[in-house]
Amino acid sequence: MYILSRTEEMLLISVWKLQDEAYGLSIRTHFSELVGKEMSVGATYIPLERLKKQGFLESWESEPTEKRGGRSKRFYRLTAEGINALSRVKSIHDRAWTGLPNLIFNKSE
Numbered sequence: 001m002y003i004l005s006r007t008e009e010m011l012l013i014s015v016w017k018l019q020d021e022a023y024g025l026s027i028r029t030h031f032s033e034l035v036g037k038e039m040s041v042g043a044t045y046i047p048l049e050r051l052k053k054q055g056f057l058e059s060w061e062s063e064p065t066e067k068r069g070g071r072s073k074r075f076y077r078l079t080a081e082g083i084n085a086l087s088r089v090k091s092i093h094d095r096a097w098t099g100l101p102n103l104i105f106n107k108s109e
Contacts, residue, residue: 056082
């Protein structure tokens with residue numbers, strides 16, 4: 001059983017959250033908002049392509065638009081295997097956190 005890395009998990013979550021608006025820049029922006037850190041272009045597209053090769057994502061090109069200078073966008077969508085992978089990792093997280101004491105942080109320290 002393959003367990004997603006944290007980056008792969010957050011990218012799949014971003015694709016799932018964005019649904020029909022899941023293309024490179026929107027995924028990168030959503031990921032950066034989730035983790036509070038800017039993600040480079042390469043750090044976005046390399047794992048997206050790896051997730052695609054593993055069968056967790058599928059992609060397609062939009063029609064070229066004048067607004068984009070005649071370029072198209074590459075959109076992504078989770079496959080059934082991608083949904084299963086997210087479900088597995090969520091289940092692992094839930095089991096790992098079950099029964100742990102609440103984390104309480106004293107902000108004055």
